[in-house]
Amino acid sequence: MNKHHGYFAVLAILFGCLALPAQPVQETESGDKTLTVYASNSFCGEWGAGPALAKEFQKKTGCTVNLVSSGDTGEMLTKLVSEQNKPKADVVVGIPYSMAEKAYQADLLSTYDSPALSAIPTFLQFDRAHRLLPYDYGNFAFVYDTEKLGQDMIPHSLNDLTDPKYKGKVILIDPRTSSVGQGLLLWTIEVYGEEHFMDWWLAMKKNALTIADGWSSAYGLFTSGEAPLVISYTTSPVYHVAYEHTTRYQTLLFPEGHDTTIEGVGILKTSRHQELAKQFVDYMLTDGQRDIAMTNSMYPANASVALPEAFTYAPKPQKDLTIPPQSIEKKMDTWLTLWEQGMRSK
């Protein structure tokens, strides 16, 4: 067998090299003063609130915040569930109330009745047990590209969108894979009722350029000019005004009302830094709200925070529509199955 001895020696050496402390870049050091925060891509991204929040918190407390971008909300939840035996996260940011039940069922979160909650309006506090604390909220709406859609083409309701003149012009999002898509689904159920919401979707089949798997790709396609209409948040234009100094993208308000979303932050039960985590949550709900207002393009939950000027481009809808979370949990699977069956058939 000596013909391979040389090669196995090489193999062994390489193995050893790898096992040695290699480039320690980007490796998580679970030191005493590090907080690992899981958040969605957009939160951790360039213009998300994450980096600014982390920096400020670090400055204030001296401990490091390890911000881990974990994809979409669904992916985040999967990660947390599969890591239950070997927990890495301390705090999770960005679970919307529509997906809250899932998190509760997996029993991931510990309760924390933060003192900051007193500044947050009660209608936003969707979790009585204080496992998920609200940090921002917003409405879903269609955003359009003023350069690609003339004034005569502007739709004024969900119904309008089904008109043949919008063929291939609307970017929708899959409710099975994205919380924004789910928001859109709930919106149609709120407007048309459980019996008829599929009619809207079936009518939209022709008009949808694509049903993207997530908000990132959908909005990316939109800003690349692929289509002039996309489902997003009412606050989306804020980013473009504040950072790109353009009013090119604007929100469409429909009189029938818009679905709302509330995003929550929670502390993992398995976290070894419960105290530090609580501090972080507190920070997020008080001083951190400024960053959230500036960068996250959602309304900060804390009512006492002054909104920057750019928020004038985020119109408030006349009607806020919601569905109680328990109903969502019970019926979501049925709705999704209905939706899937309807959309899959030719």
Add this chain to the structure above:
Amino acid sequence: MVEQQGLVCTLKASYPDFSLDVSFSVKQGELACIIGPSGCGKTTTLQILSGLLKPDKGSSILLDGIDILSLPTEKRQVALVFQDYALFPQMSVQDNIAYPLKLRKMPKSGRIAKVTSLLDLVSLPGFQKRKPGQLSGGERQRVALARALASEPKLLLLDEPLSALDTKLRRHLRDEIKRIHDETGVTMVYVTHDQNEAMAIADTVIVMNQGKIEQMAPSEELYNHPKTLFTATFMGDGNLLPYSIITQTLASEGNNYVMFRPKSGEQAIFFRPEKVTIQADEKLPLPEFLPHLEFKNATLSSCIFQGSYYQVIYTWNDYKITAVAEKRPKGLNATLGVRLIDILQFLDGRAVKV
């Protein structure tokens, strides 16, 4: 002018390692052999004739009076049997041979009959259903031949068809090819490096060397009257000695024979082993009466049994002389003799008439 039937060609082509410049003709129905050492251009000639290679300007190929140089391979009616037979691997023997028949739109019954008759011709009756992988080398060669014949070519080229086979099979198949040639009357050009093969079956032999033709003639003429030193040494064995030894060995009985005495240039004499007389008994003179050369005190250096004769090699004054003997010579020393009329003279590689 009578249109000449058969093959008339002039081929010129240049390649990185050598250039080809040949001109020859083969009468219709003849079997011509091209022989020569490796790399002399034999295969290239065949490939040009079949159209697989393009020659340079100044070349021409006339087949039965028709200029085929301008025609693509598939229209020339020149069939080629490759050294590796090139049978179509996924087809049976039947389908291989019937391939050209199918091209000519022969109906199935006709094809079956023709294939059967061709297989009989090549002595492979009943082989229709076999696949090339199941055949031996000799069988494959015959199927390739049958396939080529099926296309009823005006010219049949064979590229060293027997070189991959063992000696006995080679001899047998060589005769088979000759027989098939005689039965069908197809004009054939046969390439080989084995001069015995060529001598055995060819009507004329073309000797090639480095892209040029050394000599073209029937085998007896090539053997007995080679025009160049190359031809002489290539066709069969022989003894090549410098001209100068004539003065040392000329035995002058009844000598009115005039030897050619050139003034300058490289001179050599050449004679075949079977023309050498051996006198092994020192006491007796050489039994040779016509003018001859005598090599006295030649020493036997080797004696190789060849079945019907012995090949004996003697050393004389540091020269090696090969001769042929019926019996093993007695004793080490002998006197060798060769008649002057059996000696060929060469000046600068070309034969000199005496």
Add this chain to the structure above:
Amino acid sequence: MKAEQKQQKGNPPDLAGVPVAVILIVLFLIPLCVTLGEAFTDGQGHFALSTLEKTLTDPTTWSVLVFTLKQALLSTLASLAIGLPGAYILANYRFKGKQIVKAISTVPFVLPSILVVLGFVIFYGNNGVLNRVLMALFHRNQPVFHFLYSLGAIVLAHAFYNSPIIMNLVSTYWEQMDCHPEQAALTLGASRKNVFRTITLPSLLPSILSACTLVFLFCYNSFAIILVLGGGPACTTMETEIYRKARMSLDGPAAASLALLSMLITIVLLIFYIVLQRRLKRHEDFNNRRYGSRPSSVQSKTLIAIYAVLVAIFVLGPICSVVVRSFTTAPSRTAPMQWSLKWYRQLFGLSSGKDTMNIAWTALKNSLFIALSVALISIPACLSLASAAKRKGWLASSLEMLGMLPMAVSSVIIGLGYYFLASRIQTRGYVLVVLAHLVIAIPFALRSVIPEARKIPWMYVAAARTLGANRATVFRTIEVPLLKNSLITGAMFVFALSLGELNATLTLSDSSIATLPIVMYQLIGSYNYQGACALGTVLIISSLLVFLISEALKGKEHG
């Protein structure tokens, strides 16, 4: 042949391949089985067949499967239609720059699919380069090509990815094919078209089939392309469905049962592929290779030129638009694009940008380090596996199957398997990532080395042994040098694949290790397309460099 078989029978089974097999089993087979084992549980972790039953009886399962097969078939046919003429040209004609064409043609294959998707949107999208050019040319207001986000787009993107593979594989085989039967057919009077139809094509068929099987397998398992370019639930494949069930619905057992069903088909395909590969004729006689000619007639020259231009646009278009996009920026959305190195500067931390961007430099170093490790380890691993697998016998066949198996498994499932592994094995993240890449990439290296190992005539080995060399020396001095070229090719594939690998790395490292594709993915997720383009350009250049270096390392082909 018979003597060789006798010789091999006498030898003891080659144990050299066993350590690598062990690695494959531990790193791949076991996590795979555990993940798939979930199919046999219900939600609570008890053994049950109910999930499987539910999956198998659900009509959507079958409609998804049918669609998967359909898109894979159409994609394969499209790749064939585009790639085969290219194979013909490469095999039968001589022209300058052939090596460059071959090098470029391998690039699409190693690009991570997110980059392909990006390139496609930028190039073929409604607001893409092609449409803008055409709209300007024909003075139209509406985009001319709007087939993106549909089955057509999927087929096209797959063809982009895979037609170069067909072109490469088939042309290599074609070049070495014995040209004598074709010449013989010509002399028998067959026209060139006839020769192609009756002689060339039947001989070429096994290699075409084997290339198509490979491409079918890739398209079947394709993920990112389907997800983004498909346009919605109507275009759901098994892979995206598994992904959705595993990551979104958090329904592990359902995902696993789908994966099980899906794998049954891919394993059949894999076996078919391996069998086909063994049937491919060994071309040892280099004297019979075809000698390419220059295209002669005007007709053939124009056809070749048209084909070349169309294919160049098709293949190079998306790639180039990504590269070009990375060098442009607009001060604001409405201003025209200008040339700028802004993204590169940001990426490499040379100018102040957001913090996430500056890790690109680190990501590059990480990626190169990982890829290099994987490539180096792959060489002895490949060697061991190949020399064990080239023999006959059940052990050899199962080793070969094991080595090729990762190709048949859904990358999402591989990712999940690694997730499981990561939570059990305590080790530095890098080790697992390197080994995971090795397992994923080894089938491709094997595909290059095993046929070459099989080609080595046993006579060489026998001759060397009669000269006094023992088995080890023979291996070292005779077999390894003969395999040098294929080993380099294999290592190069491994390097490039590791460079572009996303799924397993993402799952395994949970973003604590940044590699180029991961950062790209994050950039795209933050809709920073331009930054992603810049990174993509870095990836493309790295791949090209790797190819050129490996070509330089390879010696001449042994005669």
